[in-house]
Amino acid sequence: MAPTATELPDEYEEYFAYLDTLRESGGTNMYGTGRYLMARFGLSRKVAQAVVLKWMETFESRHPSSEYT
Secondary structure (H helix, E strand, C coil): CCCCHHHCCHHHHHHHHHHHHHHHHCCCCHHHCHHHHHHHHCCCHHHHHHHHHHHHHHHHHHCCCCCCC
């Protein structure tokens, strides 16, 4: 079972909010968003990829009534 937003480290909230905004913009493929996290937050490639993966894994639990699911 994927962790809920309350079980994730606090900095994930900022990363996830940023990824949600990117997703809503429709301007990029979400699999390529690691580079945006790297540029915006100064994350390493490995950490950025882990954040994107966690964002994908927890999306539904964080947006249970979302029109996207």
